[in-house]
Amino acid sequence: MAKRDYYEILGVSKSATDPEIKKAYRKLSKQFHPDINKAADADAKFKEITEAYEVLSDGNKRAAYDQYGHASTDPNFGNSGGGFGGGFGGGGFNGGGFEDIFESFFGGGGRTANPNAPRQGEDLQYRMDLEFEEAIFGKETTIQYNREAECKTCHGDGAKPGSHPVTCSKCQGSGTLNVARNTPLGRVMTRQTCDVCQGTGKEIKEKCPTCYGSGRIKERHSVKVTVPAGVEDGNQMRLNGQGEAGKNGGPYGDLYVVFRVKSSDLFDRDGAEIYYELPISFIQAALGDEIEVPTVHGKIKLKIPAGTQTGTNFRLKSKGAPRLRGAGSGDQHVKIKLITPKDLSSEQKRILRDYAKESGIEVTEQDESTFGKLKDVFKKR
Numbered sequence: 431m432a433k434r435d436y437y438e439i440l441g442v443s444k445s446a447t448d449p450e451i452k453k454a455y456r457k458l459s460k461q462f463h464p465d466i467n468k469a470a471d472a473d474a475k476f477k478e479i480t481e482a483y484e485v486l487s488d489g490n491k492r493a494a495y496d497q498y499g500h501a502s503t504d505p506n507f508g509n510s511g512g513g514f515g516g517g518f519g520g521g522g523f524n525g526g527g528f529e530d531i532f533e534s535f536f537g538g539g540g541r542t543a544n545p546n547a548p549r550q551g552e553d554l555q556y557r558m559d560l561e562f563e564e565a566i567f568g569k570e571t572t573i574q575y576n577r578e579a580e581c582k583t584c585h586g587d588g589a590k591p592g593s594h595p596v597t598c599s600k601c602q603g604s605g606t607l608n609v610a611r612n613t614p615l616g617r618v619m620t621r622q623t624c625d626v627c628q629g630t631g632k633e634i635k636e637k638c639p640t641c642y643g644s645g646r647i648k649e650r651h652s653v654k655v656t657v658p659a660g661v662e663d664g665n666q667m668r669l670n671g672q673g674e675a676g677k678n679g680g681p682y683g684d685l686y687v688v689f690r691v692k693s694s695d696l697f698d699r700d701g702a703e704i705y706y707e708l709p710i711s712f713i714q715a716a717l718g719d720e721i722e723v724p725t726v727h728g729k730i731k732l733k734i735p736a737g738t739q740t741g742t743n744f745r746l747k748s749k750g751a752p753r754l755r756g757a758g759s760g761d762q763h764v765k766i767k768l769i770t771p772k773d774l775s776s777e778q779k780r781i782l783r784d785y786a787k788e789s790g791i792e793v794t795e796q797d798e799s800t801f802g803k804l805k806d807v808f809k810k811r
């Protein structure tokens with residue numbers, strides 16, 4: 431299967447800066463983290479994003495990828511005839527160039543990150559469904575989700591209480607090993623992750639019995655969330671330190687709560703403004719009336735003046751949603767919709783005919799079924 435372009439996966443341009451790449455990665459990894467995103471392909475997506483980031487966030491690997499594409503990340507690339515032929519075939523490299531290339535692939539220079547540096551944990555995302563009214567008035571709730579937390583027995587260092595991790599004897603704490611490899615062009619030095627400490631630079635002689643040395647445990651975590659009044663569909667809220675545990679004593683990542691607001695059968699909402707359509711009879715519109723109108727704050731009496739036309743808008747001040755930023759609330763807008771009466775009794779018809787006569791209106795009455803019959807005539811032809 432053809433692999434997708436790493437830049438395309440992260441949605442960045444070929445000239446993206448390191449911070450842009452990091453930002454894109456953080457955003458996507460939050461979105462597709464398998465703990466949060468339960469879609470069937472989330473796991474595969476997450477792996478794809480991580481792989482793209484691992485290459486593009488490393489200056490050397492990125493340079494190699496820009497030059498040779500996916501061949502540059504193939505583990506067979508360079509140490510077997512096949513990998514070589516595939517990657518370089520006819521590429522026109524002149525003698526002496528290969529070692530430079532290997533250097534650039536495996537990071538010959540001083541760019542190695544300290545494996546013991548504290549790193550912040552991953553951010554997580556939680557999707558919260560809200561009823562229409564809950565988004566307007568806010569609510570307090572407790573959410574639960576799975577996350578990687580620091581092991582409480584060893585406080586994250588992975589060693590049995592009373593013991594301590596020691597500097598790795600194989601790599602002397604650097605986390606990497608220099609290995610000589612044979613290639614068709616001779617021996618070259620490459621750098622590999624230390625197999626004893628897995629790149630951490632530390633060796634744990636006596637492992638913590640709770641986390642078996644990883645320093646982290648999966649936990650079901652609960653957080654109290656205060657949903658602010660006035661949130662809208664798609665708004666998100668950051669909860670500091672409620673993401674996953676950091677590494678080497680680094681801080682926890684953050685949790686992003688994303689709100690999904692259900693729609694209402696009665697109302698439409700746009701920001702703090704709420705819209706409602708009020709059906710009334712032409713008699714109420716003609717004579718005027720006082721009508722109870724539902725709002726999210728309860729029922730309100732609305733006076734309709736005599737002679738109100740269909741489509742007229744009335745405004746109920748401050749009966750909308752609270753403004754999330756800024757003071758006060760929006761309004762509720764009431765739009766009048768005239769309903770024409772149907773299935774009139776003969777007495778009602780008589781009164782309307784009198785009304786028409788009184789108004790000097792000449793009406794050529796049509797039976798309700800007239801149109802039905804007409805349709806039938808057309809069908810038969």
Ligand code: ZN
Binds near residue numbers: 581586644645
């Ligand atoms: Zn532990």
Ligand code: ZN
Binds near residue numbers: 599603604606
């Ligand atoms: Zn080591």
